[in-house]
Amino acid sequence: MKDIPKKPINQTITKFIISIVLIFLAIWSASGLEISLERLSKAPQLTWTLISALYPIDLSQEALDRIIPKVFESLYIAWTGTVIGAIFSFPIAFISAKNTSVSIKIPKFLTNKNYFIYSSQFMKQILNIVRAFPELLLAFVFLPITGLGALTGTLAIGIHSIGTLGKLSSEVIEGIDEGPLEAIKASGGSKSNELIFGVIPQVMPTIISYWLYRFEINLRASAVLGVIGAGGVGQELINQLRFRAFDRAGTVLVATIILVLSIDTVSGALRRRIIKGKSVTVEQN
C-alpha cells in the first residue's frame, strides 16, 4: 500500500506559531490594561444598565428643538464636505493616474535619453499624505484657526475626502480598457477626444458610486466631529452624557441612527443602480 502522504509540517507550524502569538498578545494586552475575564463578564450587565437608562428616550418639544437641527447640521456638513471632495478630487485624479497624467520632458542635453517627469509620480504621494490624516485630526488642527462650528468640520471632511476620493478615482482611471481609446486615436481623434469619449464613459459610474459611498462614511464622521466642537450632533451627545441626561442622549442616538440608516439605504440603492447601468433598453430582440 502506498504511503499516506504526511501533512506538510510547515503549514501546521505556521498556524501554531500564529495562534501562540495571538494568544500571547491578547494576554499581554489584557493584563496591561488590567482587564480580567471577570471584568469582561460584568460588561454586558453594565451595558444593559446603560441601555435601559437610555430608554425611554426624551421626545419632548424642548429636546427635539435642540437635537433635530443638530442632526441636520451633521447632514449639511457631510454633504458639503463630500461635494468639496468630489469636485476637487476629480481633476486631481486625472493628474494622478498614470495613463492620463501630464508630463514634462527634460531636455536631451542633461541626460542621454529623453526623460519625462510624470505628474502622477508626485501627485500620488501628495494624495497619500493627505489621506493619512483622519478627519478628526484635521479638525483638531483647524479648530483654533477657523473656530468652533460647522465650517471646521466641513473643511476637515472636505480635505480628507479629496485625499481618499483622489486615490480611489485615480485607480479607476488606471484600470480602464485602453482599446476604445486606441480606436478614437486611430480615427483621427485628439487626446481630449480620447478623454471625453473613451475615459469618462468608462470611469463615471464607478467614480460616482465612490462619491456616494464617501457620503455615507462622511455622515458618520460629521456626527463624530461634533465632539470637539466642529459642528453637528456629536456635541449634543457628549453634553447630554456629561449631564447624565441619558434619556436625551438616547434621543440623540436614535436620531443619528435614523439619519444614517435612511441615507445608507437611499445611497446604497442609488449605487447599485448606477453600477448596474440602465436596465436593458427599449429595443430587445
Add this chain to the structure above:
Amino acid sequence: MNKLSTKIPKKPYPSPLIYLGAPLVLLFTRFSFNKIGFDWEKFKTNLDNRHIVTDPLFDPKWSWAIENTALPLIETIQIAILASLIGCFVALPISFFASKTTNPSIYTFALNKSFLNLIRTIPDLFWGMLFVAAVSQGPFAGVLALTMFSLAIMGKLLSETIDAIDPGPLEAARATGSSQQQTVFSSALPQVMPNFIAYFLYIFELCIRASVILGLVGAGGVGRIIETQRIFLRFDRISPIIVFILAIVIVIEQVSVYVRRKVL
C-alpha cells in the same frame, strides 16, 4: 445618398429622475453650504491666526513626548489588539448566521443581519462615549467600544463574503448527512478563512487609529493626552505624538501587507 430605406428608431427619453435629480442636488448643495455659514472675511482673518497652530506644530518637543506618551501609546495598541481580536472572533458566528448561504432559518438570519446593520450605523466615537458613561473612563471602555466597532465592520465584510461563496461544497456536505453546524465548519469556514484574516488585519489597523481617537472621550490611550494638550494649544507637544502614531501605523501596515500576501 440622402434617403434612408430603414426607419430611424425612436430616441429613448432619459428617465425623468435625472431632470428632477440634478437641480435638486444643486439646490441642496447651495442650501447646505449656506447653512454652514461660510464668512469669507472672517475666514481670512482666521487664516492669519494660523500661526497659533503652525508655529508650535513645527517645533516638536520630542523628549517630552517620549517621556509622557510611551506608556499611553502602548496602552493604545493594547486596546486595539484586544478589541479587534474579541470583536472579530465574536463576529465569526454572527456572520454565518447573517448570511442566507449558511443560515436556512429566516428568523435568526433576519435577527443577525438587522443587528449587524444597526450597530454599523453608530460611529466609533459614539460607542466610546456610551461605554465611558456605562463603565466609567479608562481603557476598559475603549476596549468595549472598539469591540463593537470591530464586530460591526467584520460582520458586514464577512457576511457579504459568505453570501458570495460557492454553495456547491455546502450542498455536497449536506448530502452526506452532516448537520448544518458541521457543514458550515467543514465547507464554509475554510472558504472564507483567507478573507477573514485579511479583514482582521485591516480592522486591526483601523482599531489602532480609532483607539487614538477614543482617548479624546476618556476611553484610554494616548488620545486623552492629545486632548489636554490641544486645549492648551500645545501643538508643539502634539506633533511628535502624531509622528509616533504615523510611524506605528506605517509599521503595522507593512506587516499587514506582508502577512496578507503570505496568506492569500
Add this chain to the structure above:
Amino acid sequence: MIKFENVSVTYPGGVEALKNLNLEIKDGEFLIIVGLSGAGKSTLLRTTNGLVMPTEGEVHVDGQQITKSNKKELKQIRSRIGMIFQTFNLVNRTSVLKNVLTGRLHSVSVIRSTLGIWPQEDKNIAFKSLEQVEILEKAYVRASNLSGGQQQRVGIARALAQQPTVMLADEPVASLDPVTSRVVMKYLKKINEDLGITTIVNLHFLDLAKEFGERLIGLKDGELVYDGKISDVTDKDFQNIYGRDIKSSDFIGDDE
C-alpha cells in the same frame, strides 16, 4: 495608394517586428495578410496610420509621408483611414449611435461633440453607416448589450462614418463564430466593392483567406514571404508562411 519603403520596426524591448518591408497597395484593392502571431501583421497595419512609427524606412499614404507628418497632419491622415479591431473597442456603456459618431470627431468642434450636440449632417452620416451594415434599428441600444457580431458591425459603421479611403481590419473575426465571421467578411468585401475603399485585413484563418481574398500577403518573422493572387496560393505556400505544418486550428471551418 499606400507604399512601404524599406520599412523596419523595432520595439523598445529589442523585438524586430518588421524587417525591411517593401509593399505597394493600389487604391481599391482588397488585401489579406496572413502569418503567425507575432509575425508582424498588427505592426504593419499600425504603421499605416501611424499608431506605430517605423524605426527605419518610410510609409506613404496617398502621397503623405507618415514619419514626416506632424500631429495635425497625422490626425488628418487617420481621419481618412478607418480601423476595426479584434476586440471591437467600442465604448461599452454608450449607445451604438454615440459610438458611431466618434467616427465624426475629426470634423466636429470640440465643444459641440463634448456637449453632445452633433450637427444633423454628421448624424445623418452616422445613420447611413449603420444602415450599410444593416444595424440601424439598434442605434440607441447600449453597445455592450449586442452580440459579438453585431458589435463588430458597429465597429465597421464607426469606421464608415469617417468616410474613409482606406479600411484597416486587425483580426476582425478572431473572436467570432464561423457564421458571424463570414457575415462580417462579407460586409468588408461589399464595402470594398461598392465604395472602392482600399481594404487591408489581417486574418489567421486560412479558409477565410481563400474564400474572401483577392491578393494575399504572407508575413513571417517580420518579413514579406509571399505576395500573390489568392487563386495561385497552394498549401505549400501556407506552410512556408507559417514555417510549420498546417493545423486544424488554422481553419475556421463551418458551423455544423
